[in-house]
Amino acid sequence: METDIGYGVGMVLPAAGCGERMKLTTPKQFCDVNGRPLICYTIDCFHRLPWIQSIVISTSKRHVEELRELVSRYGFDKVVVVEGGSTRHRSIHAGVKTLQQVCADVEVVVIHDAVRPFVAQHMLEKIVKAAHCHGAAGVCRPLVSTVIARDADQRLMESLDRSRYYNSEMPQAFQLPVISNAYSKCTSDDFDHGTECLLLAMKYSGVHAKIVDGSADLWKVTYKKDLSAAEAVIKERLTRVAVIGGNVWPQLSDMIAEQLKSLQFQVIQDSQSEQDMSKPPDSSQSGPNSDNTFVILHADLNASEPHLNIVNTDVNNASGDTAVARNNTNGLENCGNALHSECLSNADTKASNRTERPESEDSGNKVATTLNHTASNESKGSGLLSKMKSVQGQILPSQSHPGLVDYSFIHIFRVSMETEGVELQGELSKSIMKLSKDCQGKGVLVYGILALGEVSAERISEMTATVIQRGHISFSGQLFLVC
CATH class of the missing domain: 3.40.50 (Rossmann fold)
Structure with a gap:
């Protein structure tokens, strides 16, 4: 599929998860799916696109060499592996700084999760173009369950109107100066407890992201059962x-x-x-x-x-x-x-x-x-x-x-x-x-x-x-x- 994207695009993939939620001894990005680590399928979604110039994976120190060996084994020559930080935002910040060093003409940065292996090319193009135009862009999906709040005694306090709220999904994309400026102004609390990159862009760079509807395949491998689901999707598609x-x-x-x-x-x-x-x-x-x-x-x-x-x-x-x-x-x-x-x-x-x-x-x-x-x-x-x-x-x-x-x-x-x-x-x-x-x-x-x-x-x-x-x-x- 040809695209008319004519500017530099780079990617940052934080991959520091260690699989506690899945009760796994192996980090979930390295879990075997059809004979290969899960993260390989995610990398391949983007590596094959000629208009993506460089991909930076930021991971914990103990997994840097393992990822570098994997990248070499599968011939991912656009990928650079760097040591990330102790939290998601610290890892993304490290990835953004590295991307600026290895690819000087990048205008748009795409941030994605290493354990979301299914991204359609047309969806990625839509996000990149929206970010290039509006400064930042993300995808959302409708809530399928009602969101409630409870007090310290575990009693119901309130529920949200499901029609007004959405799940924020990945990938997200930003003009490079927007996300770089936002991270340069982040506080320690932002780095340690924040999760949403789009909110940082709005808080520190004054950019209200364009939010587009995402497809149903933008799900994240979170639990052990999701590995079987990912395997089934790969079989069906590939x-x-x-x-x-x-x-x-x-x-x-x-x-x-x-x-x-x-x-x-x-x-x-x-x-x-x-x-x-x-x-x-x-x-x-x-x-x-x-x-x-x-x-x-x-x-x-x-x-x-x-x-x-x-x-x-x-x-x-x-x-x-x-x-x-x-x-x-x-x-x-x-x-x-x-x-x-x-x-x-x-x-x-x-x-x-x-x-x-x-x-x-x-x-x-x-x-x-x-x-x-x-x-x-x-x-x-x-x-x-x-x-x-x-x-x-x-x-x-x-x-x-x-x-x-x-x-x-x-x-x-x-x-x-x-x-x-x-x-x-x-x-x-x-x-x-x-x-x-x-x-x-x-x-x-x-x-x-x-x-x-x-x-x-x-x-x-x-x-x-x-x-x-x-x-x-x-x-x-x-x-x-x-x-």
């Missing part, structure tokens, strides 16, 4: 699946799409086959801000099929960068990196009865009619790995994206039990693990699904949906079997 290779397995493509849609995922089907991946899926439907999970239907690794040139094809070694956060719900059942004993037993029995077949011609290309010992294990693994890298490289955009914006690839293969299924299984597993390792640090997760024998499309689609639901960075590189 997973859009493109099923590619419908020409290879039309029935499976349809079945996977149907299964995922029943689970409320957004699904795009593309009929390209793996042999025709010279261009990415329809650019009007895919890209770094839309499709982020790709299910690739590779050709069936059956002895009678001509596409076994996957072993011999020399393709360019392409790799991708990053793009959107993954989700994590139901557990995986009857699958895993280790080979299922029953699958191994069946495969061993049938593989022991296999016979080698002669080579044949198809469309002028000489290919092997079975995965026999004439092709070395190394060449098989190399061919499979090159093929998967090529497909990913042709789909991923060249633009680099920082931090959490992840792509996930699920490569689906099928092999007839009459071929050397066990041998291929091992080589494919090695290829998936190698590709995952190559993608480390680039925000790309890689999984494989191998269907052994005549497995129904329904079973494969169920496994695919389960992997997507459970998608987690610690699972990257695994090969899941469907028997």
Whole structure:
């Protein structure tokens, strides 16, 4: 989304909370949500916007190095971490002073909470523009409960007219001189007991903030139960699946799409086959801000099929960068990196009865009619790995994206039990693990699904949906079997 903001914008994120209210031993900004600390999702909301020049995170002394390591790990190159103060306002003041030092041409400062990970770009733009025009701006939400007061004996004294009052939410934005002047005049009582930045701007800079209606997603992770809610929102927003290779397995493509849609995922089907991946899926439907999970239907690794040139094809070694956060719900059942004993037993029995077949011609290309010992294990693994890298490289955009914006690839293969299924299984597993390792640090997760024998499309689609639901960075590189 393009914006016409033509002036410098910086951010201050106070992140000094220590999680007592949630009864957590880990500060809530560092709590795990889908494999990453909560604060990463908040940073990513703003870091990806080109018109935000710098982000200053002010935190307690004991968390400075931890945050700096996290910022480095996820590639948040706009972020500066500084030591904050003993209270919220002291931390914000430290952040504002640092922002003035690291970014001289900032005109508007946005202040936000580290544990509010959901801010729509259009809402942020509205706040920034209002602050640039009026000096200060904030968002509000209607009260959903009546506010009452009680006396020292815990007796009701009064209640407020709910129609006249609102919840003050974040983010808030200020012209830099407005908030800087306000903090320069704050008293110790303001620093120690104040909570509302907009009131400081009014009290000390004479600026009456513009208050705009906020959206329902501007909530704050406050209690332990909110972590589960945040995880659910991330799952709903950040997973859009493109099923590619419908020409290879039309029935499976349809079945996977149907299964995922029943689970409320957004699904795009593309009929390209793996042999025709010279261009990415329809650019009007895919890209770094839309499709982020790709299910690739590779050709069936059956002895009678001509596409076994996957072993011999020399393709360019392409790799991708990053793009959107993954989700994590139901557990995986009857699958895993280790080979299922029953699958191994069946495969061993049938593989022991296999016979080698002669080579044949198809469309002028000489290919092997079975995965026999004439092709070395190394060449098989190399061919499979090159093929998967090529497909990913042709789909991923060249633009680099920082931090959490992840792509996930699920490569689906099928092999007839009459071929050397066990041998291929091992080589494919090695290829998936190698590709995952190559993608480390680039925000790309890689999984494989191998269907052994005549497995129904329904079973494969169920496994695919389960992997997507459970998608987690610690699972990257695994090969899941469907028997």
